[in-house]
Amino acid sequence: MTTAVQSSWAALVGNPNSGKTAIFNLLTGLNQKVSNYPGVTVEKKTGQTRFADGSKFYLLDLPGTYSLTAQSMDERIVTEQVLNWIHGHEPPGVIVSVVDATNLSRNLYLTTQLADLGIPVVVALNMMDMVKDEIKIDLDKLTNDLGIAAIVPMSAIEKWGQKELLEAVQKSIDTAFVENPFPIFLNDNISKVLNPLEEIFKSQLRYNERLAKAQALRLVTRQSTLEIYDEMSVNGFTADEAFMNTLRDKRQAAVDLLEDTGIKHRIMEATLRYEWLDSVLAAAKINIDPQIAEANYSENLDRLLTHKWVGPAIFVLLLYFIFQSIFTWATVPMDWINRGVGWVGNQVLNMISAGMLRDLIVEGIIAGVGAILIFLPQILILMFFMTILEDTGYMARVAFMMDRFMTMVGLHGRSVLPLMSGYACAIPGIMSTRTIDSWKERLITILILPLMSCSARLPVYTLMIGAFIPATKVFGVLNLQGLTLVVMYFLGTTTAFILAKVFSLFIKVEGKSSFVMELPPYRTPLWWSVFHQVYIRGKLFVVNAGKIILTISIILWFLASFPKVDESTINENPIRTSYASKIGHTIEPIIEPLGFDWKLGIGLITSFAAREVLVSTMATIYNVESEADNVVQLKDAMKSDKHPQTGMPIYTPLVAISLMVFFVFAAQCMATFAIVRNETNTWKWPLFMIIYMNGLAYGASFIVYQGGLILGFG
Amino acid sequence: MTLFDLIDGEIATVHSFTGDMELESRLVEMGILPGIRIRRIKTAPMNGPIELKVRDYHVSLRQDDARNILIQQ
Ligand SMILES: Nc1nc2c(ncn2[C@@H]2O[C@H](COP(=O)(O)OP(=O)(O)OP(=O)(O)O)[C@@H](O)[C@H]2O)c(=O)[nH]1
Numbered sequence: 001m002t003t004a005v006q007s008s009w010a011a012l013v014g015n016p017n018s019g020k021t022a023i024f025n026l027l028t029g030l031n032q033k034v035s036n037y038p039g040v041t042v043e044k045k046t047g048q049t050r051f052a053d054g055s056k057f058y059l060l061d062l063p064g065t066y067s068l069t070a071q072s073m074d075e076r077i078v079t080e081q082v083l084n085w086i087h088g089h090e091p092p093g094v095i096v097s098v099v100d101a102t103n104l105s106r107n108l109y110l111t112t113q114l115a116d117l118g119i120p121v122v123v124a125l126n127m128m129d130m131v132k133d134e135i136k137i138d139l140d141k142l143t144n145d146l147g148i149a150a151i152v153p154m155s156a157i158e159k160w161g162q163k164e165l166l167e168a169v170q171k172s173i174d175t176a177f178v179e180n181p182f183p184i185f186l187n188d189n190i191s192k193v194l195n196p197l198e199e200i201f202k203s204q205l206r207y208n209e210r211l212a213k214a215q216a217l218r219l220v221t222r223q224s225t226l227e228i229y230d231e232m233s234v235n236g237f238t239a240d241e242a243f244m245n246t247l248r249d250k251r252q253a254a255v256d257l258l259e260d261t262g263i264k265h266r267i268m269e270a271t272l273r274y275e276w277l278d279s280v281l282a283a284a285k286i287n288i289d290p291q292i293a294e295a296n297y298s299e300n301l302d303r304l305l306t307h308k309w310v311g312p313a314i315f316v317l318l319l320y321f322i323f324q325s326i327f328t329w330a331t332v333p334m335d336w337i338n339r340g341v342g343w344v345g346n347q348v349l350n351m352i353s354a355g356m357l358r359d360l361i362v363e364g365i366i367a368g369v370g371a372i373l374i375f376l377p378q379i380l381i382l383m384f385f386m387t388i389l390e391d392t393g394y395m396a397r398v399a400f401m402m403d404r405f406m407t408m409v410g411l412h413g414r415s416v417l418p419l420m421s422g423y424a425c426a427i428p429g430i431m432s433t434r435t436i437d438s439w440k441e442r443l444i445t446i447l448i449l450p451l452m453s454c455s456a457r458l459p460v461y462t463l464m465i466g467a468f469i470p471a472t473k474v475f476g477v478l479n480l481q482g483l484t485l486v487v488m489y490f491l492g493t494t495t496a497f498i499l500a501k502v503f504s505l506f507i508k509v510e511g512k513s514s515f516v517m518e519l520p521p522y523r524t525p526l527w528w529s530v531f532h533q534v535y536i537r538g539k540l541f542v543v544n545a546g547k548i549i550l551t552i553s554i555i556l557w558f559l560a561s562f563p564k565v566d567e568s569t570i571n572e573n574p575i576r577t578s579y580a581s582k583i584g585h586t587i588e589p590i591i592e593p594l595g596f597d598w599k600l601g602i603g604l605i606t607s608f609a610a611r612e613v614l615v616s617t618m619a620t621i622y623n624v625e626s627e628a629d630n631v632v633q634l635k636d637a638m639k640s641d642k643h644p645q646t647g648m649p650i651y652t653p654l655v656a657i658s659l660m661v662f663f664v665f666a667a668q669c670m671a672t673f674a675i676v677r678n679e680t681n682t683w684k685w686p687l688f689m690i691i692y693m694n695g696l697a698y699g700a701s702f703i704v705y706q707g708g709l710i711l712g713f714g
Numbered sequence: 715m716t717l718f719d720l721i722d723g724e725i726a727t728v729h730s731f732t733g734d735m736e737l738e739s740r741l742v743e744m745g746i747l748p749g750i751r752i753r754r755i756k757t758a759p760m761n762g763p764i765e766l767k768v769r770d771y772h773v774s775l776r777q778d779d780a781r782n783i784l785i786q787q
Contacts, residue, residue: 069743071740102770103769103771105745105770106744106745106769106771109745222739266738266739267731267739270745292753292767292768298772299755302765307759311759312759400763404759405760405762516737516741516774518772518774519765520771
């Protein structure tokens with residue numbers, strides 16, 4: 001098989017937590033592209049870097065995996081990619097296998113699988129800063145024994161070794177690829193059994209010797225390897241039914257023969273590979289007898305952090321701290337942005353003469369986009385905390401501590417991270433459910449995830465709380481505004497858990513769930529890497545949300561401003577005769593029992609695009625409505641809005657609470673449902689979500705508003 | 715004896731696996747093979763999953779799965 005070794009790009013492959021993301025960020029800087037949506041290394045990330053001579057070179061960051069036999073969705077991405085490469089579809093010039101030097105044997109297991117592929121492998125031996133000085137590894141011998149191109153010691157945290165890594169990568173791209181024999185010793189019994197499959201791979205798929213042996217071994221070990229060959233096409237050859245049948249039969253024959261000789265085929269590849277690898281490591285003078293009786297610093301820390309009682313208590317405190325800081329720290333930058341937007345609006349007012357264009361820019365675009373930008377600080381702070389929790393290794397502890405509770409409500413310990421990311425945005429949350437290997441629990445996690453109050457609801461909560469909930473103290477210590485916010489988050493979260501339990505009783509899906517999860521050692525986060533990640537996600541949020549909001553702001557401004565009437569003849573505000581008002585008034589009867597007027601009605605419609613659009617919609621409506629030529633303060637405008645006939649305030653604290661409760665439950669963000677459609681491969685589940693969530697929202701708001709009226713809070 | 719019966723803090727050697735095939739495959743790929751020594755560190759809050767040390771790392775599994783791992787002390 002000839003692989004195009006010319007292609008000047010490399011793939012980063014490695015175990016979870018080996019430092020792939022850190023190395024990727026170190027090499028590419030901010031020159032990276034995350035396709036579509038921000039995600040927790042589930043998405044495909046590509047980046048660009050340069051060799052020392054200045055020539056360009058691309059990197060692809062793949063999800064973390066322990067082996068090339070896939071179990072979770074995440075790992076399947078890697079397996080499929082790799083199969084594509086060996087079948088000649090745009091293989092990388094080099095595979096950079098990222099290895100955690102403190103955990104060699106398990107990390108190198110994957111490396112040895114990669115080395116069989118016929119693509120040069122360069123090992124980035126990361127975390128060398130953690131390796132004790134006494135350990136002297138004979139790297140040349142190890143390189144040779146493993147049959148790979150190079151091993152480059154490095155430390156992403158201390159930022160050394162990346163230059164050498166790039167040199168090794170460039171060198172192996174430039175030198176002709178030398179094929180090594182399959183390094184693992186197979187005894188006669190096993191060789192004989194594997195031979196028929198090996199021959200098929202060589203003759204039909206044109207695999208080289210090493211790859212054919214490796215794939216034969218994997219196929220006999222894991223039945224699931226069969227599936228990935230189904231309907232695949234290689235070098236002009238397509239795996240038809242006849243081929244698949246031969247493969248299946250030959251595999252079965254091999255399995256039967258092995259059972260007769262007493263070899264357990266299901267653990268065959270791992271047993272052989274680890275035996276060989278452990279001996280190679282011993283020969284390279286690496287102590288492979290781990291001190292398993294010894295407690296390391298992580299274990300000592302965990303005495304507290306995952307303690308039966310103290311652990312969960314610390315977790316709750318931490319959550320409380322995070323949500324408090326979102327509110328307190330963000331106020332200053334929010335104020336700057338607020339003033340900045342006002343300033344820009346006024347500049348434009350002075351620069352452009354009165355007319356349609358000026359109205360569009362000031363009332364439509366600046367007011368609409370400004371209303372969203374203001375929430376960026378809060379979103380960034382939340383993302384910052386999430387990234388830190390993930391990078392320090394604490395998130396795995398949370399999954400460990402919560403698994404029992406999660407399984408009780410029909411979820412999975414791994415649901416915790418997606419659900420918590422859901423507080424930032426449902427989309428990356430839904431995408432990160434791919435790490436849950438059981439389909440049923442994954443589906444339920446997806447179904448309830450949008451009930452976690454995402455940061456797009458925060459603008460709505462903040463606006464309503466700021467305008468209508470007084471900043472008084474309750475019980476002497478708690479701030480009523482903060483408390484209201486916590487209640488909203490709590491409402492969404494508890495409902496999510498209750499529904500998870502309900503769904504788990506009704507949804508019947510095949511597949512057993514397991515929970516084999518590594519608890520990585522605690523590590524200090526790499527601050528620059530954290531900032532990179534936050535920056536990139538933040539940018540994506542602004543760009544994606546910005547596009548939607550800009551479009552909607554313009555459409556809305558149009559609907560709110562037309563048809564133009566001659567203001568001198570009519571004694572009424574122009575917006576009351578506009579298209580927007582007509583639409584709002586049409587749906588007003590439906591939402592009146594919830595306490596919402598026609599303006600909120602328009603907001604509810606536009607927020608189907610994205611929840612935060614409610615705020616910019618209101619901003620646009622009020623700016624159009626206000627006669628003074630400046631950007632009005634939305635909060636004040638809503639507070640002082642009076643019913644034209646009765647002169648009573650339109651928005652009361654009760655309406656504000658009803659609206660917030662509506663937003664806790666309602667299915668509003670179109671992008672979320674597009675993602676759910678992608679992840680579940682049918683429209684059935686997104687439709688189900690839209691129906692149940694909106695039903696819930698209407699019901700809950702109805703009870704709050706009508707109940708409030710009865711109790712006399714109107 | 716299974717891993718389920720092992721007391722927190724004790725060390726044992728993996729002997730073989732029973733039951734769930736998927737679990738077995740996952741564990742052996744992570745280097746938890748017959749013959750390897752493991753230490754059970756602790757049990758999660760609410761009697762949840764257990765934490766093990768094996769090779770150079772820590773891993774957790776559910777108690778139900780631990781019943782499928784036969785060990786020798
Ligand atoms: N001490 C040390 N820590 C590092 C080094 N490189 C990365 N880390 C830390 O290791 C942790 C995991 O790094 P990531 O880059 O997120 O690992 P990853 O392989 O991308 O992990 P996944 O996202 O789970 O696939 C982070 O806390 C990093 O800060 C290093 O060279 N030395």
